[in-house]
Amino acid sequence: MYQVYDVSMTIEGNMAVYKNKEEKKPQIRVVQDFDTSPTRESRVDMDVHTGTHVDSPLHMLPDGGTMETISVEKLVGPCRVLDLTTVEGGISRSDLERFDIGAGEFLLLKTRNSFREDFDFEFVFLAEDGASYLASIGVQGVGIDGLGVERSQPGHPTHKTLFRAGVIIMEGLRLREVEQGSYFMVAAPIKLRETEAAPARVLLFSGLSY
Secondary structure: OEEEEEOOOOOOOOOOHHHHHHHHEEEEEEEEEOOOOOOEEEEOOOOOOOEEEEHHHHHOOOOOOOHHHHHHHEEEEEEEEEEEOOOOOOHHHHHHHHHHHOOEEEEEOOOOOHHHHHOOOOEEEEOHHHHHHHHHHHHOOEEOOOOOOOOOOOOOHHHHHHHHHHOOEEEOOOOOOOOEEEEEEOOOOOOOOOOOOOEEEEEEEOOOOO
């Protein structure tokens, strides 16, 4: 028997957004209701980096690819959750070396970020040397439970190091209920064209044979 974990953020008007910027909060409004119509319809206006999302290289690299350059096959398959809940600040190479990480892995970094629903200006992130280490190994992707994979790093070296190495970046995961270990992941970004990111529904399955 397998178990499913939905590790996506819920999209709602008062959800946590990066740096609590009001303009980043999604606007959801009913445009047609039963008082004037036999059906109900709603409209959503939101940043493509809202909640759980996948970044494409164009987010940080002017010549980087858009979301169409990330094949869905790379977002479906085995992944590993690493417990980094004791880390404060940036996740460094030394924090990652103990996990015996191999080439081609898709890693989800579980930190204390998953235990807060508000935006923490001191959120845990992936430090530059940690990103360089993962890039040198040749991992396929990195997901984190913060709304950013890096924080207060001039020039955004974590993003750029990963993108230049062809590593997929996923942000805004919710991993509180997920234990360290191996899972089967299905991450499905909205099928947007020519954007640098897309909101995603991310599901983890345990107990599957694959």
